[in-house]
Amino acid sequence: MTAPLFRPQFPPAIQRVINRLYAETVAQDPRTRDAALAEGMANESHAGFYAAMTDARMPVTPEFGNLLYVMARSSGAREVVEFGTSFGVSTLFLAAALRDNGGGRIVSTELFPAKAARAEANLREAGLADLVEIRVGDARETLRSDDGAPIDLILLDAAKDLYLDVLRLLEPRLRKGGLVVSDRADLDGGDGDRAAAHIAYLTDMTNGYRMAGVATQALGQTFLHDVAIRV
Ligand SMILES: C[S@@+](CC[C@H](N)C(=O)[O-])C[C@H]1O[C@@H](n2cnc3c(N)ncnc32)[C@H](O)[C@@H]1O
DSSP: TTTTTTTOSSSSHHHHHHHHHHHHHHHHHHHHHHHHHTOOOOOOOSSTTTHHHHTTTOOOOOHHHHHHHHHHHTTTOOEEEOOOOOOSSSHHHHHHHHHHHHHEEEEEEESOOHHHHHHHHHHHHHHHGGEEEESSHHHHTTHHHHHHHOOEEEEOOGGGHHHHHHHHHHHHGEEEEEEEEEEHHHHHHEEHHHHHHHHHHHHHHSSSSSEEEEEETTTEEEEEEEEEOOO
16 A cells, blocks of 8 residues: 555556555545444454445455465466455456456455445456456355356455355365465454364365465555465
């Protein structure tokens, strides 16, 4: 959100939308978060947290967005599944990569229709909407049926306590060499057991993954991410 983390490196039509969304995040997200806090909803362990955050963008950090682009490019991704669209910031980075890989599809999932509509508009403005299908509703349902195309990259960036459930749902389609990217699993607002179980699953060699932890910074804070490869 501040230089040098925020490197402009995409075609102008895409970069303009990314820049606007990060500027809006800085200007507006704290207000929405404060209102949620005032209602007693400090984090997602509270029922209604995401409903209270429908006006908030909650994007990945700019540097992690850049890393998503690099990971999708380096793995030659064509089939991507995303848990948690919000306003579509991470989706923009991933779709930019798919465009540069020569095409493909992102299936992204969002609980709230209003947010999905905002993401769709942002992707249209960036000229990337043709690469993205947004499914509205609970991802555990909307991802249940699919055509079985092998998945190259999974991004988990929504309710942390559901990461393992969503991964297990998609796992039969994840190709060898495919990536599982978990954003901020450390933030599980509940007792932490579910997100911890997710990380334990990815770090247990017998489950067929190898994992690396990555930290990025934005607005003076540190954000943690985990990147696993299916071996
Ligand atoms: C952290 S935000 C995603 C940010 C987005 N990846 C980005 O970088 O712009 C998480 C989103 O997941 C959505 N969400 C929460 N639980 C969900 C569920 N069970 N199924 C689908 N979406 C969900 C929330 O409404 C919220 O918009």
